[in-house]
Amino acid sequence: MSLYKNQNIQLYNSLTKQKEPFTPIHEGAVGMYVCGPTVYSNVHMGNCRTFLSFDLVFRYLKHLGYKVRYVRNITDAGHLENDGESGDDPILKKARIEQLEPMEVVQKYTVDFHETMAKFNALPPSIEPTATGHIIEQIAIVEKLIKEGYGYEKNGSVYFDVVKFNEDHAYGKLSGRQLEDMITNTRELAAQSEKKNPQDFALWKKAEPQHIMRWPSPWSEGFPGWHLECTAMSTKYLGETFDIHGGGMDLKFPHHECEIAQAEASNHKSPVNYWLHANMLTLNGKKMSKSTGNNILPGELFSGENDILKKAFTPTVAKFFMYQAHYRSILDFSNDALEASEKGFNRLMDALHSLAEISTSENSSLDIATWKQACYDAMNDDFNSPILIAHLFEGAKYINALKEGKETISATDLQELSTTMHAFIFDVLGLEDTQAGGDEAAEKLSGAIELLIELRNKARANKDFATSDTIRDELQEVGIQLKDGKDGTTFSLS
DSSP, X not given: OOGGGGOOOEXXXXXXXXXXXXXXXXXXXXXXXXXXXXXXXXXXXXXXXXXXXXXXXXXXXXXXTOEEEEEEOBBXXXXXXXXXXXXXXXXHHHHHHHTOOHHHXXXXXXXXXXXXXXXXXXXXXXXXXXXXXXXXXXXXXXXXXXXXXXXXXXXXXXXXXXXXXXXXXOTTXXXXXXXXXXXXXXXXXXXXXXXXXXXXXXXXXXOOXXXXXXXXXXXXXXXXXXXXXXXXXXXXXXXXXXXXXXXXXXXXXXXXXXXXXXXXXXXXXXXXXXXXXXXXXXXTTEEOBTTTTBOOOHHHHHHOOSSSSSSOOOHHXXXXXXXXXXXXXXXXXXXXXXXXXXXXXXXXXXXXXXXXXXXXXXXXXXXXXHHHHHHHHHHHBTSOHHHHHHHHHHHHHHHHHHHTTSSOOXXXXXXXXXXXXXXXXXXXXXXXXXXXXXXXXXXXXXXXXXXXXXXXXXXXXTTOHHHHHHHHHHHHHTTEEEEEETTEEEEEEO
């Protein structure tokens, strides 16, 4: 029997602002859509947190036995600045800077995104559609919206009439905004001059002469509005109403709000039953920002080549750190917090490795069934990974006490304890055993590297920089990064 039949999941629905029992449209099956990356630059840690939050959701639902169709798009066109309304298309902007074709930019950063998520051991989605691959579907929705009276054409561009939609719907219900307040507080921009109302958003934009990425349509040669692609792809693969729509908190308005409006106007039904939003990352207590330099990319985190953290951290430690906060809470990246997580993760792995050394007895001093259900209860409560991890640490503490002979466990319960620990650590959280291969081998490798660091330090002291650089470069060739700091030289495995 599938596990989901015995588990009652509660989800925090951003639309209703409360936790609700999760009841999928079709028993045993879940349709989930998550807004994917706009591929014009290396994926940043904030994006990674969002995608890892929904990887956790995907993994847990699969673990419970649901058949999950997880759709996550790639935005490779039609995303202007200023919420997709005006300015430059960042893909075209990057193409000009790097002197590449736009699709070269798309390919380069799509590959980077996939490689980064693979390092985090995130599962690929069931379907990963692209915006450029669904232009026909997007044009069809625009035609339908015009026919329904919610879309209007002006100078080759088509806009969604938000004021008309709000007459018989509630525009702003996801974000909690009132249309009247939005109109009052809107500063007129030149690009809005052809709209009926400042809040109207683009369904189709006529391409300027310099705009390379363009497609024919009934209205002009142009490109679809940013919000339109997700409506087209989610409904195509999941139906006019599906179970879960996820994304970052920053997408709630206007992107998700516009998705709801488009879907309700064209299909006359609510598109999504549960809206889930992951919160943001900060770095050393401040908002991550490229312009201020308070920013770190995944590759810089893994290699240690940055001026923010004292050392490198493995992808699985970074992932474990992110799961120690609930996906709806703000999480601050800092060296001390990551180091604490690394120590905690290693304790967890050490306990797992100790399971083979445990002796059994007739009785157990811990109620394994109750502890196991507590792990499920944590995940059933809106995917509360920090509470789950607290229960896993409780399991690790029990394992250590068993190893020391301070507690007892039956053979049946030991099997249940081991199975549950492995299931939640590897299947649900998707962590990887970085100690695999044996502690003894790791200690020998560490000792050898420390010896080379010592030899390098002696060479530097003797001003023999050729030898010093050779040791550093040769180690780097085999994936061992050295980092010199005020406290000495440290190393990491890339």
